[in-house]
Amino acid sequence: MAKSAKQKKPKPDIVEMWLERDLTAAAKAGELSRAYGVEDELRRATAVLAAGRNPILAGESGVGKTSILHELVCRAVEGDGPPCLRESQVLEFSVRKCTGYLKQGEPVAEKLRELIVELAGRGSDVVAYFSDFDLGWHYDLESAFESMGHRLANPVIGEGALLTVREMFEWHSRLERDFVVVEVAEPNLSRTRGILEAWAAVRAREIGVKVPDRRVLETALELANRFLAHGRFPSKIIEPMGRLLATSLGTEGLSEADVVDDFCRSYGLPRQLIDHDIPLDIDELSEDFRNKVLGQDEAVDAMVDMVGRIKAGLIDPRRPFGVFLFVGPTGVGKTHLARILADFLGGSADRLIRLNMADYPEERHAATLFGDSEAQAASQKRGLLTLRIVGQPVAVLLLDEFEKSNALVHDRFLQLFDEGSFINGAGQTIPCRSLIIIATSNAGAELWRGGALGFLGSKNSDAMAEELNRKLEEHFRFEFLNRFDRVVQFRQLTREIIRQIALRELELLEQRSGLLQRNLTVEYDEDVVDWLTAHGYDPYYGARFLRRTIEREVSTPLAELIVKSGSARSQSIALEVRGRRLRARWAKLEKRTSKNRETVRTESSPSKSETRKLDRGAVVSESEALLERSAAIREKLKTKQVEYDELLQTMNRDADFWSDRNAARHQLERFRVLDVEIRIERRLAGSFVRLEEKLKLRDDEFELSVLARSLEVASNAMREWRERFAAESGKALWIVISKHDPTISSSEWIVEMARMEISWCRRLELEVELAAYVHAGGELTRLVLEVSGPGAELYLAMEEGIHRRSRSPQRDLRVRVQVLAQGLGPSKAVDVRSHNPRRKFMGHTANCRGSLALKNKGQTLEFLGFDAPTLKQLLADLEISLAEDAGSSDVARAYGEPGRGAHDPRTDASLPRLKDAMKGRLEPLLKAWRQKSE
16 A cells, blocks of 8 residues: 555654753753842742742743743752752643644643653652743643642642732632742842843853953943833843843954944934933934924923933933823824824834824723733733833823823823833733823813914913813813823914925925826925915814825826826926816926925016117006006905905904804805915015006116016016916806808818817816717808816917918818807706717717707707707807807918918917917917917
């Protein structure tokens, strides 16, 4: 019979299933760690053994339990120590190892009883040592251990966590007949120093390195004591020193600098904080924090002062590094400062342990955080707080919205604040001396609501602070507030601070991979920053709202522009305020402005050659005409300012204004709109004011050149105002392209013109769709496009008129273009019917039709459309506009003339290639049209 390809491993005998190693043999080979400064513990363990009972070394991890047992075995091998260990073989057994051989659900107790039988048969040859005696609690081994204690000839030695061992003895009290708990406590600092010195001397000789200087050991001990609250002496100092000694092989010896270097690398702490030889520049640290947390100088000073005390070693060693209560409105930097502090301490915001205390409003939640002594699961006994902070050398514990947690939760934190530790549900003492504890509260936040936008009226900061203190006493007892090292009041952010945050967020936006990978930059001016300042701050959520606003109002239009374009048209994207929203468009790199890219409207003088060309009368006349046209801006600005002031007074007078959130939001949104528009229009109006001032000084030749420059700036301002006004109006339009010469077929030219207008609209980032068309006498006679978007009326006005296509020697083709506003007539008066689709037209299939009777011409037009409501509105508007026949009959543009692709006779502007015109590249014609229109 063939052997199986996969042979089954032979099952180990019962001793092998439990055996970790032979400690007696290891001691003879010099492989066991020795213990130093533990004579009291050795005497107690020896006394228990001498009495014929079984010692259980119990204590926290790292206090030296295993080293004590190893020391006993080593002394026994050397001929000293308890006789029972000198005359027998000490074997280390492990519950954990045995469970690795068992199937799920297979009882461990049965295997332990088999081991007892085996060891009992060996008489006094073996001393059993269980390195994880406390695991007996989890596998119900108490009865088996009891049996082992009185059945074996030699003593049984155990080791385990003190609290678990106690639970085993409480649950199975008969263990006390044969077993004795020998508690091993953490040595104090003085005793640890002696242990460290003795261990270092022996270890250095063993590996052949120089014995560390006492100052080196003292430095290591001080760092571990100050910054490693978790872990226990001597383990937490022996382990890093053992690593350092091993790495010092082949060197002249270990120095204090080596200790500090290793400590910084191992625990991620900044060297300037822990190294006495490196000064900490408090002023520089304060400036760094202030640049990151804007507008909160008091809070920054409190944190910097605490860091200074940590550096100097003047923190009370019995308490946490700092206990603070951060109070103030939401979104002003409380959590952000905690994150900055965590980043400074550990080079990462991961050092921030954050708990939302609003999740713990009931009394039972105190047990959730600090541990439930009656719970079954070990994690629930220890509690969430233990699980979160154990293992962190230095960390920031942030207790968000602390006032929303239960009063019993507050009381449990009192011990932590006072003593730098707490006892969890498992009975463990959890040290917190290396924590910085920050509780935050929004209590009294309503007092500051709206302050950033100027809604606080006559209240000053001192008065607000006093009111805030009263609010805190309503939420917290005085004795609790008194436990904080400092109550830090965060102020409402000012408009200027919000503006700086907006600028910073825009700069961070440019560092995102989507822009960096495409080598794109983003341009923006003062108007954009003003818009974000007004819309990115919320009285209820503070500046936290700003980031969401940037994602929604900046990132989204940027993304749409990038993904729709496929490949970049430029290296720069311009952000601008249009139609009360932010819009993104491609811009030219050379138009980039100052470093922070805020527009600077300068009025520098023209060059001497330009000055000679100036005509005094023309400049003065044009200046006066421009000022007359600007009267509309000034009047509009005054009207908005009145409304703005009235809104502000309403918000200040009504004490309950902010309590009704829905009512407040409506007025707040209107306030934001006015705030942005007024600031923008003030800047524009300022150009006209300066032009008036220069106009008074026109007699001097030099002043004439300055006046000319002021005129140019004011003209640009007027152009910008007109564009902005058109963008804000956001009117939807119809572009009607119709046959002009009744005797010539113009179908192809109408289609070409429609495609040109579609391309032009898309270059302007306007929405454009084919709305309807008319076929009469077998040819296309009319075609209508629907256009909408910011500035549509302003940009498309130049299309109005006759568009002529030269066809020498044939007669020229002419079509008429009308730009009509939507909504001129009621759509309900027009009858629109369904249409059976036959074939596509320009990629669309008509599904509705409607008739339009032109009574003044005795003509009826049959329109085919693609959307019934759209066609209904179109026919209603055309019934009014075509009846009036108000369209221009002037030649708007000529195409295909010799030497010119397209020519506008009204401005004398031209495009050299017809191809450019047909692809909608009409920007030069628009520029000339705008200049003429001014």
